[in-house]
Amino acid sequence: MKTAVITGASRGIGAATARAFSKAGYNVVINYNKSEKEAFALCKELENAVCVKADVSTEEGARLLISEAARVFGGVDVLVNNAGEALCKMVSDTSLSEWKRLFAVNVESTFLCSKFASEYMVRQKSGRIINVSSMWGVKGASVEAAYSASKAAVIGFTKALARELGPSGITVSAVAPGVIDTDMNAHLSDADKRALCDETPLCRIGTPEEVAAAILWLASDAASFVTAQVLGVDGGFI
Numbered sequence: 001m002k003t004a005v006i007t008g009a010s011r012g013i014g015a016a017t018a019r020a021f022s023k024a025g026y027n028v029v030i031n032y033n034k035s036e037k038e039a040f041a042l043c044k045e046l047e048n049a050v051c052v053k054a055d056v057s058t059e060e061g062a063r064l065l066i067s068e069a070a071r072v073f074g075g076v077d078v079l080v081n082n083a084g085e086a087l088c089k090m091v092s093d094t095s096l097s098e099w100k101r102l103f104a105v106n107v108e109s110t111f112l113c114s115k116f117a118s119e120y121m122v123r124q125k126s127g128r129i130i131n132v133s134s135m136w137g138v139k140g141a142s143v144e145a146a147y148s149a150s151k152a153a154v155i156g157f158t159k160a161l162a163r164e165l166g167p168s169g170i171t172v173s174a175v176a177p178g179v180i181d182t183d184m185n186a187h188l189s190d191a192d193k194r195a196l197c198d199e200t201p202l203c204r205i206g207t208p209e210e211v212a213a214a215i216l217w218l219a220s221d222a223a224s225f226v227t228a229q230v231l232g233v234d235g236g237f238i
């Protein structure tokens, strides 16, 4: 049985991804940081799941998560770097500490978890790493420069790591979701949501399950010759 580690799986896209992998027959490691109640409830709901509290923006947290996955299930076959935070601020109002915090949560977590998980994957000469970027990392969002830059960094990291790990039989790709109905967008007004829907060819906001399905596909045998790609899951927005 293969093991999938999903960072930030207590809520939103991460929780939907944990459900999708569990349903597909994987052992699932549900990582959370603050939302313990949600993570425990999800863990109870799923078969072959454990939850691990770890702040993956720190080296100790990322190391603990991957070593716990290996201790409980014997290794890591799939890593989904999903944990993330947003920041809606003009550059002129963004402090250096806010910028650094966003890069720690969105980029350094991706680097650290990939670094530790790839040790197991290289040894077994197989593995899948799927990073959750954003369409704003491709296009750039107004009033979200720090977030857009962090998600663009995730794309650069994905493409470079795919080259580095390809010879070891490991694929590395990213998804770039559009506007998805999760807590991250709870601050949007109805008018903001309508405007975003108007710009989307499919005329609606996406669901966490739709992003999870794309991630599951990238981890599947059907995607065995797919690496270094950024798969838009954005209703055609980009």
Ligand code: NAP
Binding pocket: 007, 008, 009, 010, 011, 012, 013, 014, 031, 032, 033, 034, 035, 036, 054, 055, 056, 057, 082, 083, 084, 085, 086, 105, 132, 133, 134, 135, 176, 177, 178, 179, 180, 181, 182, 183, 184, 185
């Ligand atoms: P969400 O509902 O706010 O969930 C964020 C998740 O990340 C939570 O489970 C949270 O866990 C976890 N997390 C945050 N910081 C963490 C840390 N330091 N260590 C471990 N876990 C941490 O957001 P979402 O919309 O599902 O977003 C998931 C990913 O998709 C993010 O990378 C986001 O940038 C990306 N994305 C979202 C959208 C969208 O429209 N929603 C679009 C494009 C990309 P705790 O609550 O347990 O701390």
